[in-house]
Amino acid sequence: MSGASSGMRNDRWRGLGSGVRRAWGESHMTQSLLILFVLLCSWASTFAQRPPARVVTARVERARGAESRRFIGSVRPVRSVVLGSPVAEMVVEYLAEAGRPVKAGQPLARLRTTRLEIRLQEAQGELARRKAVLAELEAGSRPEEIAEGKALVAAAKAEEAYREWLLEQTRLRVARGAAPEEDQHLAAFNAASAHAARLQNEARLALLVEGPRKEVIEQARREVQIQESVIRGLTDDLERHVIRAPFDGYVTQEHTEEGAWLSLGAPVATLAAVGVMEVVAPVPEDQVHLASPGTTATVTFEALPGRTFDGKVFAVNPAGDPLARTFDVMIRLDNPILDDRPTILAGMTSRIAFRGAEDAEGFVVPKDALVLGGPAKLVYVVDAAKKPAIVRAVSVEVSSAVGSRVLVRGALRVGQAVVVEGNERLRPGQAVQVIETRKNDGAPKPSEGR
Template sequence: MSRLVILSVLFALAGAASAQAQKAMPAAPVVIESLHEEEVSSSQAFVATVMPRRQAVIGSAVAGRVSEFYFDEGDAVKEGEPIAQILTETINLQIAAAKAELELRKAELAELKNGNRAEEIAQSNAEMMSAKARMDYLIARRNRTTDLYETRRVSSKEEYDEAVSAAEAAIEAYKASEAHHQMMVKGARDEKIAQAQARVNVQEAVVGELEDRLKKYTIRSRFNGYISRKHTDVGSWAEQGADMVDVVELDEVDVTAYVAEHHVPYIPMGATVRVEISAIPDKIFTGTVVAIVPQADVRTRTFPVKVRLTNEMENGVPLLKAGMLARVQLPTGGTKQAILCPKDALVLGAGKASVFVTAPGPDNSLIVQLVPVQLGITSGNKIEILGSISPDSKVVTLGNERLRPGQPIRVLEEKEAAAAPTSTSSSPR
């Protein structure tokens, strides 16, 4: 038997086996949808980089020894959560001393506001009465001595002068005692109370300043993010203003592409665009143009265009990471006719895209064929596909996860193609 005959027999047997296997496969229930052809903006892929939406280098506001470090690189932190701690023994002593001084100032103020005690006023009144009694006695003595000296001439000049001087001193002592008693009754002057209140306010400010400084001994994150780098660790001396950690926010990321100046006028703000990540070939991301930085690199004449994506979590780790290589499909002017396919119809694997297209099978049945396609511009919930596929084809949009080429299908629902919004006016999905 010749070699050609053997090959013919083998091919016949393989075809029969394939047909038999096709009949053996059960019909898979699916939902299909017609493709849609319309005029869309021309697009071009640009190399881009995944960048965190926000990133910050958090430094130490005070100098001191690092006593605690609560996170390692890669850990997630929440807004306001402590990251590291500086030793606080010295400032705690300063705060304790300042608070004690504040209590003293408050006590002095309270003493002035409360006025003198009743016992103190009674004592002052008794001293005043004693001074008055002595004054009355010395005045009477002066009067007697004056009569003896001036009328009867039996008293000496020295005795007269002494009596007069003692009486005058007693009068002044009584006046002083009376004034002091009146001050005791009235209490402190308003000006004295105001001065004491001012001393309390000053000391409260000192305590507040020290407590605010104490807060700076705890290093905190200002937003939810991830520790991307530690600049120091426990036991190290941190200078004031020294870098402690880098924190990046990855709940949303910005994919930044540098676009030539003649393409920039055709990129609308808010446009929905497709993003491919080289490290994640089995997934297509959709983002929104949020910024076109109006400052070009003068050497390349390219402008940064930022496309914002909502990140996804996988095993507690953000799927998109800062620094990843990406490709962004951006409109670049002009229009063209394009075949638009529902995104749900795409089957991704090994960095390639395919769709299951319906085809006639044996006995008036329907089967599916896997057709490789290339992807173009995104338009709402549809995406441009390029390849060996007809605009009037129908593709599987639900139930395509476990289909195999040539497998029979049972159509549960057939959707008509709906016109997709243009890429220049579409909103984020």
């Protein structure tokens, strides 16, 4: 009996403990929910009481076709050359001046030529001697020489006749025994010598009448030609010692000075032709199709405000930048020269717009309107219909940069106000106060909502 009574008491105590625990759990959850509700109300009240963020805005504009295809380029001369020394020699006169215009053939530097000039004088003297020999051969024998030859022949004939007569007389004396036989042999020798002398003089006379052989004259002509070639080589060597401008242009850099020793190939001056300039612009791969050879391009320069130049696409480099995914497009345009000064200078920054393609779709906003911190690029659009005005985030896709502005695509409308200052800490739905509205070109104008 007592055991049964004890068990009943234990069951009652266990039931009571379970009930207390359930009551405590429900009470604790209720308190947590109440605390969370109070915090939310406090946060909402604080946010509602926060003053509107002060922001600067700009208007969304429709992208124009030419503007949507505008790229940054650099200027260089179509033709530029570093002139090198063709010989190893000392500079005796340096005429190049950086920035000065020069004409084709104008001397830029002169090198020492003393030894060449001496060799040239020697060669010219030898040429004169060879020409005189040739002239003598071509002129043939003079009349006086022929007359002299004839006289020698006549004298030889007379001598031969006399020797023949003496031989005949000696034979008669030997036959009578009045002279020894040796006298006859001597007389015969003298007669034969006289005969040979006559033949020799007659042959000489024939040569004088005929003149020099054609082969001898041709040989003399060749000797003259060889010496003329030697002189031409020396003259060319002398000319090579004068470094001249190969074309009209401007000296852009000096590399030496008077008195300096130049080795073979050492730079003397840099010359550039600036009548036609080349603008090189890296174009993204998704837009390079707009710049085929022959396409018209409008080029402007930051250093020449208000001026526009038309050019043509000359070539597109088929080898692109593997990192930037761009391809160099070369545009050539005429460069006006005013008072010996080119209008477009090498190294200027240019902006190129290609024409002839369809207008691109999109909007233009200032670069400062982009919020880049999150996973997507955003702009904050001001909804002025709300009181106070609030902002909403619009995701955009950036197509290209146009100076201080960017071409974007997204759920925008022309004329909408986007935040360009104060957008770093904005949140969607946050109240704002527009303190200034700027033109889309970056120039400020008074705000209508101040």
